[in-house]
Amino acid sequence: MVSTAGAVYERVVPNATPLRGHERRGLAAEVAVQDAAATWGLPDFVMVPSVERKGRGVREISDGLLVVGDRGVVVQIKAREGEPGTREKESSWVLKQLAAASKQIHGTVRRLKMHSVQMTNGRGRSIHIDSPAVDWVGVTIIEHPAPPSDVPVPPQPGVTPVIALLRRDWEFLNLGRFLLDALSAVTTAEAATTAWRCARSSLAPNRTSWGSLSAPP
Template identity: 45%
Template sequence: MAESTRARLWRYSRDGDDPNELTLIVETANGPYVRRIRPALPLPLDVDHGPGAEQAAHQAAAMWGLPDFVFQQAEHARKGSGQRELGDRLLVAGRRGAVVQVKARTVAPKSDVEEIGWIQKVAAKAVRQAKGTVRQLRLKPADMVNGRGRTLGIDGNEIEWIAVFLLDHPDVPKQMVPSWEDPGMPSIALTRRDWDFLFNQLRSTTAVLDYLFRVAAEPAIALGDEPVRYYEFAAADEAAPPTTVDADLVGPGGVLHSTPLLPQEPVGGAGIRAHRVIRLVLEDVSTSPLPAHASEADRHTFLSDLDSLPVGVREEWGQLLLDMLSDVVQTPEEETKWRIRRQLNAETTRHAIYACATRFNETVQSGFSGYVRLRHHEVSGRTGRPEELVTIGVMLTPNTTGARPWDTTMVRTYGESDLTEEEFEVLGRLWNRAPAG
């Protein structure tokens, strides 16, 4: 990171006696922005310090991310005559995963020299353990339990891994940069406060994993300085020119929209309802009964696809869904109104469709499924890479029972289109009609 960028950020302790308090002042185009970095979540009172630190890290990832993406092993994997722990915790979203090794200082800190030696020792051990976990998962898939209590089989060969050494320490020596032997995969060291900051800032497991992979390729920094580095990258994202994408790939009338990967303000920091809509949709998918043909692995895939929506646009899209839902309920009873918005990512591999309709019934469900398949067929034809395209469709319809504001329907398709020529013509006549008037 250029020195000119680094000079625009600085840190100071809010209370000189409390090393866990941190405030950043960020110079932005709109003037100084003050961001208070809160201490890590408190440890549970009824658990020993070490396991308590693991639980607190798990809680932060589940609360600000999603419980479905946080895993621990269902049972110990046997190795020889003993048992081998498969990492403290795993984060898995889509095709990326993190082995999280939490190490806690459970005795009173000693001199800085001794603490540096201890941290260096446990950091090297943590990364070795993470490497062993990945090796074991690649040799033999294991059953892991997520934060909802559901069991999924994790095959290490299907996931790109990063090792995360997570330190719980009351007073990390200044400028402590741990090092370790290259484990053959990305690796990074964080304090537990750093971890909580990232999840609280981004509110998305996918976004946190993407960030960890991104910064793991950079030179290591001192433990506790991750919020500073985050804002350096956020400033660089803000200043970067938008990626050039052919907006017509999504269809006629497509508009190019760009947003920084890393927002400077915490996602949902304004506390308004709109930013929570996407999280509520994720919760709907997570807590709804699965159809007979689907598995928990399918649910995890659906959630990973939805969580890939850039965090910088979630508030906007949440407000859009609220506006569309408010609009369709005004439709006369004998009519059905649709409001639909689509988005294609810059890599042209993920095509998202968000829709609202006046009511839910078999006709509406069938119509939405057909719409998703049609648009997938069209977009994959334009990109010329159908094997790489995933299309996910989310439809909200008003719930009339009063139990909840809406019902959520999800459709997913990927790869080569399965539409026959006849189906394509029928769906085209239904959905590609010129607007009235």
């Protein structure tokens, strides 16, 4: 909704773009999120997921990063595989995924604050990121064919600001400058409010839904 001196205008939020049918839903959602960021933002600032060795195993550095100057976004994507069940079951799934994604984001930020990383951007170029000098925030993107309404989500613990979006809303936003500005503006007062705002009106078709899950104390 945009209010002006003369009238109030409503901009319709379109549904998310269709996922690739030949890939499993989770992987297809990751590709769609990266494509949207590169299309509506700039591929130069979109870092594709990468892995690094940790002991005998490997770990992934998030599901992707957005980095512009000294500000960055850690992205985690959670996709609902299979057919949705009852409202209670789907609400439980959303809560579980948001909590898991928040922990992953905080872990990724801790890693990024330790030392710099070498990643590949959307143009296929290797980029050195001075990650300890970047002000990081997080975003959890939910891919769900029928997201439940009225889900009371408590704020998640952690010092890194985190918000949650449906993939539809991720594609709708101006993902480059707008999202970075919005995330960097998260305040302690906003963190005191329940985030995810899963009220029926905000999760109805063509409505935007997002909120803060955690912020610095």
